[in-house]
């Protein structure tokens with residue numbers, strides 16, 4: 001790094017599994033590396049208490065612990081980890097320009113790993129039971145509801161896929177949708193209808209999540225009649241989509257219609273020298289280990305680009 005210009009060979013924006021893995025590979029590949037982690041580095045896993053599907057942990061690991069380990073590993077190897085958000089990015093010429101914490105930085109390569117945010121309904125009772133029965137991730141938490149009844153809220157492809165996935169564990173899955181028909185693809189709708197474990201509940205929205213410490217029931221309101229129906233379920237999966245964190249790069253990188261960064265198998269974006277990894281470019285898997293894998297790829301590609 002050049003102290004006067006704050007120039008780095010590789011600048012990583014984002015501090016989830018993708019960002020930290022990219023940092024680990026970048027510094028071990030010999031590149032001067034800075035990682036902008038935002039005000040609370042760690043990403044989405046900070047929101048979860050129990051991770052059971054990240055390899056290497058025999059017992060469940062707390063999200064914040066896992067992320068702190070990644071941060072320390074990246075820092076020990078030589079990454080400069082800054083607790084700052086990148087507020088501006090200019091990819092129009094090399095070296096690329098970034099602004100963070102009121103300071104200017106330049107980098108030969110940028111790895112964008114800003115992640116995504118699961119969308120929530122925004123109800124106080126939903127907030128109260130997050131991680132205590134209310135979940136934003138069926139792949140992550142479905143396993144905990146083996147032999148129980150659960151509901152899924154949503155009507156698109158992800159809600160349909162979540163409902164079908166959850167039938168592997170749950171005895172019954174209620175799919176609750178606010179309209180009178182689903183947005184999910186025809187193929188998925190056929191699968192839902194053919195699955196005896198799934199009950200479709202149209203024209204209903206959650207009115208309240210109920211429980212003592214942990215979720216035990218969800219009150220649904222019929223949007224047409226106002227009638228209330230109670231589902232006695234210990235698990236409720238909110239599947240109303242994700243918002244990728246791409247505000248910073250709008251108009252600077254090619255994005256898909258939902259705002260995700262368009263990146264190829266090699267994590268290359270529309271701008272040579274800018275790579276994207278993790279949930280910010282992943283419309284399908286949204287898992288920590290996949291994000292970490294993409295971060296590894298991005299760093300290896302970045303190192304090759306520098307050569």
Ligand SMILES: Cc1cc2nc3c(=O)[nH]c(=O)nc-3n(C[C@H](O)[C@H](O)[C@H](O)COP(=O)(O)OP(=O)(O)OC[C@H]3O[C@@H](n4cnc5c(N)ncnc54)[C@H](O)[C@@H]3O)c2cc1C
Nearest residue numbers: 014015016017018038043044086115140278279286287288
């Ligand atoms: C409640 C919950 C539970 C989950 N449980 C599991 C699980 O059990 N197992 C599993 O594999 N996956 C789980 N996931 C999914 C997993 O968290 C994500 O797939 C993974 O965190 C994605 O990693 P990422 O590095 O792409 O981005 P993120 O984790 O989203 O991290 C991106 C980070 O970049 C920061 N950032 C954004 N913009 C900027 C900027 N301009 N400047 C600086 N920093 C910025 C963000 O603030 C954030 O900290 C869960 C997700 C949630 C929400």
